[in-house]
Structure formats: C-alpha cells, structure tokens
Amino acid sequence: MLRRIIVIGIPVLLMVIFIFIMMSGIFLKKPMGKDDHVVKNINILYNDIQQRKWKAASTDRDDLESAWKRVVPRVQFSAERDEMNKISNSLAKLDGFIDGKEKAGALAELKDLENNWRNIGK
C-alpha cells in the first residue's frame, strides 16, 4: 500500500507542483506588498497623463517601474521573455513621451503596457 502511494503519489504531486510553477504568473503578479501594485500605478499614471500633470506623471512612472521591478522575478518562470521585454520597452518610451509632454504618445504606450501586463502569465 505504501509503495503504491509512493509510486503514484510522488509523480502526481510533482506534476501538480510543475503545473503550479508554470501557471504561477497568474497568482504571483498580484500585489503582495505596498510597492508592487502595477495596475494601481497604471491607473494613477493614466489620470496624470489625461490631466497633463507631467511632473506627477514622471514620478508616478518611476513608481510604476519600481513596482514592475518587484514583480518581474516572481513571474519569470511562467511568462514569456518577449512579454517582459515589451513592458520594459514601454516604460522607457513612456519616460520619453512624458518628458516631451506628448499626451497621445504617452497614452498609447501606457495602453500597450497595460495590454502586455494583462497577458503575463495567462
């Protein structure tokens, strides 16, 4: 009986762990502390850009970047490399649009970032 439990139980347990690791992005991208709330930061930044508050937008973009930096190592085992690269690229472009005070470009880039964020770990 014990042998049967080991022979069947261990592989099944391993498979469950593997599936959890491969799907972990869905859970691990959710905020776990104070400074890793990516969605909240996206919304704040969206409002800043809409209202052309460029100084606040610059600071809030930095907050969004630091939140993203905290999440990245957690989702790396379940996300695509290109998805993560796209978010980092969008953050860099957002910096340029905010510096140039270009609302349309900044909003477009932020929407792209939001879309990529939604796809992570899906």
Add this chain to the structure above:
Amino acid sequence: MVIILGVERLNESLVVIVRGIIAFFSLLFFTRILGKQQISQLTFFDYIVGITIGSIAATLTTDLTSRALPHWIGLVVWTVLSLSMQLITIKWRRAGKFIGGEPTVAIMNGKIMESTIKKMRFRGADLMEQLREKGVFSPQEVEFAILETDGRLSVLKKAENQPVTPKDLNMPVGKKGVNTELIYDGVVYHQNLKQVNRDRKWLDTQLQMHGIKDESEVFLAVFDPESGQFYIDRYEDKVKNLTDMSDYPEHE
C-alpha cells in the same frame, strides 16, 4: 540577478534549470506511462512519436520566448494520444492492424513475393541483408520469411536447413529454470532465498562448500531451483594470465 532592459531579472540560466527539471521529470513520468516497449520493437510511428515528444521537451526547456505551459500541454496531448492508440490496438484487433500495420509474407517456400515487398517499399537488397543477418545466405533455404510491422524479418528455415536439436536425436535433457539472485554486491536477498524455498542455513553451507567465509566476499550468487545449479562469483577472481582485449594494455 542580471539587468535586462533596465530591469533586474533572475539569470535566464536559472529559468532554464527550472524548466529543464519540469521537462525531465514530466518526460520520465510520461514515458513510464507509455510502457516498456523495447527500442527494437518500436514501429516507425512509435519512433516518430518518441522523437516528437523529445523535441517538445527540449523546446519546453530552452525556448524562453514562449511560456512553458503550452509546451507541457503539448507533451500531455502527445502522450495521451499515444496511450489511446495503444489501448485501441489492444482492445480492437482490426483497429490495431489498421494503425500498426500487419506482418506480411516476404518469402514463401523459397520464393520471393516481389509484389508484397514492393508494396512495403522493401528492396531486394534489404531482404538479402536481413536474411544474411539471420544466418541465411540463400532464399532457397527459407520456408517462410515474414516482414514484421517494425521492419524486421522473421525467418523459418526449411526443415532440412534447421539445426539439429536434442529432440531430433532423442537425447534426454535436464530441466532448466530461471536463475534467481541470492547474493549481489555482498548482500543476501532473503526474499529471493524464500522464493526458491531455501533458507539461510542452506546458503551458508553452499558458501562454505565454495570456501567462502562471509557473504561480503561474494559479488554475485545465483541459483536455478529447477536444475539445482548454484553459481558463485567472488570479488577476488583467482585468474592467472588475464586476457586483455584492450588496444592499450595497462602494463606495457
């Protein structure tokens, strides 16, 4: 940690290691489910399935541009399909013949069935080669040669070309059974000892008869309960003038 596009990430090698572990153990588990067919018994289709499953596992490990889960699901799908094919072929004979193919007669009464071997895309040279591998150098010696589904040729030689057996000579022969390991690497396997209806005392007597004081001196001891033959191999082989087949002898 490495910095990629200004963001600190775990080293990709670490991700590959984790994905490699997932692929390795998944593959091990799935191949165990698929059964114990020998490589030589695999049909062409089984062989391709094996390659595909291996290829998916390799991509799962190293292709970081895509998520691991879809590849893993691919592995599961191929395993489940293979398993269902196996079950179908076991359950329904007709389906089994359709999926796995049928053995076909390639030589009958010394005559090559050209149309059959052509249909199987088997060349005359291949046929001769397989015959030679079976120790047959002329199709004339063959009563039946059957091309199996895995491409091997099974040969039944004509009666006059069959080797003589003790039965032909009406010779009495002793029974022969399967050897059971009683000692391996200096350790006595009591369960096997029980299986052959012998006890520890009997084993000790046998060891003493061979001049062995302790089981730790023994590398392998096997017993055939049918014939009563006991074979023992010690760690210390008292062999003089050991034959060295190597091209690079140890002592030149």
